[in-house]
Amino acid sequence: MSVIAEMLSYPFLVRAFAGGIMISLCAALLGVTLVLRRYSMIGDGLSHVSFGALSVAVAAGWAPLPVSIPVVILAAFLLLRITENGRMKSDAAIAMISASALAVGIVVTSLTTGMTTDVSSYMFGSILAMSRSDVYLAVVLSAAVLGLFVVCYHRIFAVTFDESFSKAAGINVSFYNVVTAVLTAVTIVLGMRMMGAMLISSLVIFPALTSMRVFKSFRGVVLSSGILAVVCFCVGMTASYVFSTPAGASVVLVDLGAFLLFGLAGAVMRRRIRWQPPGAGGKRTAAGPRGGAGRGNRQKITAGQAARQKDAVERRGTEAGAAAGPRGTAGRREN
Amino acid sequence: MNTLITCRHVDFGYENHDAVIDLTMEVNEGDYLCVVGANGSGKSTLVKGLLGLIKPMGGELTVAEELRRTGIGYLPQQTAAQRDFPATVREVVISGTLNRRGNRPFYSAAEKRLADSAMEKLGITGIRNHCYRELSGGQQQRVLIARALCATSRMLILDEPVTGLDPSAIQDFYRLIRRLNREEGVTILMVSHDVAGVIGQANRILHLQQRALFFGTPDEYRRTEAGRRYLGGEDGCP
Numbered sequence A: 001m002s003v004i005a006e007m008l009s010y011p012f013l014v015r016a017f018a019g020g021i022m023i024s025l026c027a028a029l030l031g032v033t034l035v036l037r038r039y040s041m042i043g044d045g046l047s048h049v050s051f052g053a054l055s056v057a058v059a060a061g062w063a064p065l066p067v068s069i070p071v072v073i074l075a076a077f078l079l080l081r082i083t084e085n086g087r088m089k090s091d092a093a094i095a096m097i098s099a100s101a102l103a104v105g106i107v108v109t110s111l112t113t114g115m116t117t118d119v120s121s122y123m124f125g126s127i128l129a130m131s132r133s134d135v136y137l138a139v140v141l142s143a144a145v146l147g148l149f150v151v152c153y154h155r156i157f158a159v160t161f162d163e164s165f166s167k168a169a170g171i172n173v174s175f176y177n178v179v180t181a182v183l184t185a186v187t188i189v190l191g192m193r194m195m196g197a198m199l200i201s202s203l204v205i206f207p208a209l210t211s212m213r214v215f216k217s218f219r220g221v222v223l224s225s226g227i228l229a230v231v232c233f234c235v236g237m238t239a240s241y242v243f244s245t246p247a248g249a250s251v252v253l254v255d256l257g258a259f260l261l262f263g264l265a266g267a268v269m270r271r272r273i274r275w276q277p278p279g280a281g282g283k284r285t286a287a288g289p290r291g292g293a294g295r296g297n298r299q300k301i302t303a304g305q306a307a308r309q310k311d312a313v314e315r316r317g318t319e320a321g322a323a324a325g326p327r328g329t330a331g332r333r334e335n
Numbered sequence B: 001m002n003t004l005i006t007c008r009h010v011d012f013g014y015e016n017h018d019a020v021i022d023l024t025m026e027v028n029e030g031d032y033l034c035v036v037g038a039n040g041s042g043k044s045t046l047v048k049g050l051l052g053l054i055k056p057m058g059g060e061l062t063v064a065e066e067l068r069r070t071g072i073g074y075l076p077q078q079t080a081a082q083r084d085f086p087a088t089v090r091e092v093v094i095s096g097t098l099n100r101r102g103n104r105p106f107y108s109a110a111e112k113r114l115a116d117s118a119m120e121k122l123g124i125t126g127i128r129n130h131c132y133r134e135l136s137g138g139q140q141q142r143v144l145i146a147r148a149l150c151a152t153s154r155m156l157i158l159d160e161p162v163t164g165l166d167p168s169a170i171q172d173f174y175r176l177i178r179r180l181n182r183e184e185g186v187t188i189l190m191v192s193h194d195v196a197g198v199i200g201q202a203n204r205i206l207h208l209q210q211r212a213l214f215f216g217t218p219d220e221y222r223r224t225e226a227g228r229r230y231l232g233g234e235d236g237c238p
Helices: A002-007 A011-036 A040-060 A064-085 A090-111 A117-124 A132-151 A153-161 A163-168 A173-195 A201-214 A218-243 A247-274 A282-286 A291-299 A303-316 A318-334 B043-051 B065-070 B089-100 B109-122 B137-151 B167-183 B218-223 B225-231
Strands: B003-014 B017-028 B032-036 B058-063 B073-075 B155-159 B187-191 B204-209 B211-216
Touching: A002 A218, A011 A040, A011 A132, A011 A153, A011 A173, A011 A201, A011 A218, A011 A247, A040 A064, A040 A090, A040 A117, A040 A173, A040 A201, A064 A090, A064 A132, A064 A173, A117 A173, A132 A153, A132 A173, A153 A163, A153 A173, A153 A218, A153 B089, A163 A173, A163 B073, A173 A201, A173 A247, A201 A218, A201 A247, A218 A247, B003 B043, B003 B065, B017 B043, B017 B187, B017 B204, B017 B211, B032 B043, B032 B167, B043 B058, B043 B155, B043 B187, B073 B137, B089 B109, B089 B137, B109 B137, B137 B155, B137 B167, B167 B187, B204 B218, B204 B225, B211 B218, B211 B225, B218 B225
Parallel strands: B032 B187, B032 B204, B073 B155, B155 B187
Antiparallel strands: B003 B017, B003 B058, B204 B211
């Protein structure tokens, strides 16, 4: 407790906490849709582009944010467009763009100012980076992201789960893609100077991946990602203060710890369900095949068995039917 | 018998490349139409055209008023990302009602009832709270059909639905589609590579190779050159 009180007596740490919590929250929520749509690398690509833009801005003596935000938004559009057209494999395109942007940043820096502390803190993050105006921008950003997720939650789900179906149902999919890209770009630029260009993408990827170990519903994953991101950020920052470790790296390590913990919990939960004795009754066991084991059994059903089961299923009525099939076979095989 | 969709000399394509050329066909209420053809023969483009995702480049495409109002239920090809998606069956099914909903942010009681009845029809009520990624391939297809039925119960378009299913799941799936077609009166348009499997189910076959090589009943199709080649042998179908 006293550590926290001590930390909060420094204004720059209060700013870092306030800004960091909001940015982690945004990154985590946007991260759920990005990770599920296989766009995880976009966060990484954008952070490198942002590094390039910031180095150029520092070298030219311009204000960093007004330069880098438009550049990164542009890059986000470009990356999405490449992915949608499918002319180049998107992971290759992202790798290429991010390396090029990093190279531009490094060359410009070495030709002008040299590796100053400013530029090196863009690489690995600095706890001092969060200015008052950054915090204001983070407030606006998180209001936008939370608003989007509250008002358009079901549409976001539909677009994330199945773009083709959503298009056919008349949802403006490209609008959601553009909004996601812009918000991600702003989140990355804001968070990058604190977390570091090399580490910021973890804020996008970790919470979603971690939550997916345990939670089975989209709602669960979204809520858990948001909460997890904020908790991990706070724990990481406190650890960074107590052990004098770099802020960004500490947060990432806490994220990794949470991931391993959730992975373990998920494995234990799956095992418990799988080992439930057959015929224990109740809705849960009747509900049938889980994961790999269920599927394996199913593949061994012969066509004749399947047909007989199907008849039985149709006679018994719909509900238990779809689920009961493979289990029945499993039992028969064991006998 | 109402005609739901009529194509007269329709071309579908992108920019300067036509994928479907001079197609004339119609889909009537209660039909079970199967579209077959090699890869790249324009099947998926035709589906996009019928769904209104791309505009015809030429010819005349008429969609019945009732279909335009309720929309068409669509079962896209599954993507790799979907196979391990963390969502409950119910979340997926109810997302099918989105097109009915204008700009309201939450689902109404009517939409929830619709999702419930769709799950009931497909026999997946018992697994409504299960995770989509933990279901077998056949169960996943049932969930996606329930979702499509939430959009409309008039007509379903299925794009290669049996890809990746094991043989018994495929038979289950055909039985299910036939039941929807005969008992619930759902018009079916299915794109498939499994010609031998569907020829006994469908009442219309469209063989596409940019142009329509054949459009008619399965019996006629068995007698054509293209049909014999696809079915492999004189009588082909088991």
